[in-house]
Amino acid sequence: MRLAQASRSSEDRMRAVQLTTFEGFESLRTVEVDTPKPGANEVLIAVKAAGINFAEIELTKGKYPSGKPLPFIMGFEAAGTVAEIGSQVKTVKQGDKVAALVSSGGYAEYATADANACIPIPAGISFAEATTIVVQGLSAYTLLKLAAKPRPTESILIQAAAGGVGLYLIQLARIMGIKKIVALASTKEKIDLLTSLGVDAAVDYSVPGWTERVKDALGGNGADIVLEAASGEVGAESMKLAAPFGRIVVFGSRNIHDT
Numbered sequence: 001m002r003l004a005q006a007s008r009s010s011e012d013r014m015r016a017v018q019l020t021t022f023e024g025f026e027s028l029r030t031v032e033v034d035t036p037k038p039g040a041n042e043v044l045i046a047v048k049a050a051g052i053n054f055a056e057i058e059l060t061k062g063k064y065p066s067g068k069p070l071p072f073i074m075g076f077e078a079a080g081t082v083a084e085i086g087s088q089v090k091t092v093k094q095g096d097k098v099a100a101l102v103s104s105g106g107y108a109e110y111a112t113a114d115a116n117a118c119i120p121i122p123a124g125i126s127f128a129e130a131t132t133i134v135v136q137g138l139s140a141y142t143l144l145k146l147a148a149k150p151r152p153t154e155s156i157l158i159q160a161a162a163g164g165v166g167l168y169l170i171q172l173a174r175i176m177g178i179k180k181i182v183a184l185a186s187t188k189e190k191i192d193l194l195t196s197l198g199v200d201a202a203v204d205y206s207v208p209g210w211t212e213r214v215k216d217a218l219g220g221n222g223a224d225i226v227l228e229a230a231s232g233e234v235g236a237e238s239m240k241l242a243a244p245f246g247r248i249v250v251f252g253s254r255n256i257h258d259t
Helices: 054-059 127-148 164-175 188-196 210-217 232-240
Strands: 013-019 028-034 042-050 077-085 097-101 110-114 118-120 155-158 180-185 201-204 223-228 242-250
Touching (some): 097 127, 180 210, 201 210, 232 242
Parallel strands (some): 155 180, 180 201, 223 242
Antiparallel strands (some): 013 028, 042 077, 042 110
16 A cells, blocks of 8 residues: 655644444545654654555454554554654664554554664665565564474475465575475466465465375475465365474464364
């Protein structure tokens, strides 16, 4: 999501996208509100791009905790330029390009964030690309490094691999040197994308017999690690593809299956 950024002082009012009820996207309204002020340990970011994630989509339906009373400004993450810093901030300076988990809502011209939650944007990375680091990138890293704890000799099966988190998981798995990466998606375009990222096998789970193709890709064995995000029948079948004593990590699903 991108809001046109006019040349203005942070003391002005700003445009923002508020969630007014829990009835889906129709509950979103563009409003004008006061520009937030950063606290002592916060920064004010002039927002150039904001992310749209699964959690935010579910939030519009009332299916994800917000911790805020309606109406409130949507958006968990944003990227932009630091317009103002709080009195105690030492790690970030005005003019820095950052991506951050924001406190005041990212779907706005300005947003506040804890200075410690700001990630410097590397050269060559656009603001839109940088928004993916905050939720999707850190989620993928946490799933692999802290939850799955893969070893180079192991194999991994990634469900919903063409999604934001899935694409990070594939690239991180390659960086970590995981021996075999099998990725699942549902269309030819997605399969082609996964193949271009260097997976050992990309399997279309919408085509009958997909579980056998996964087994073939794994040499007749199960996967040492299954990262499952699909829910329903596909998710349940993915779990069955885990090797004996393998690990299953569920992420992004609405429920855990009775398997």
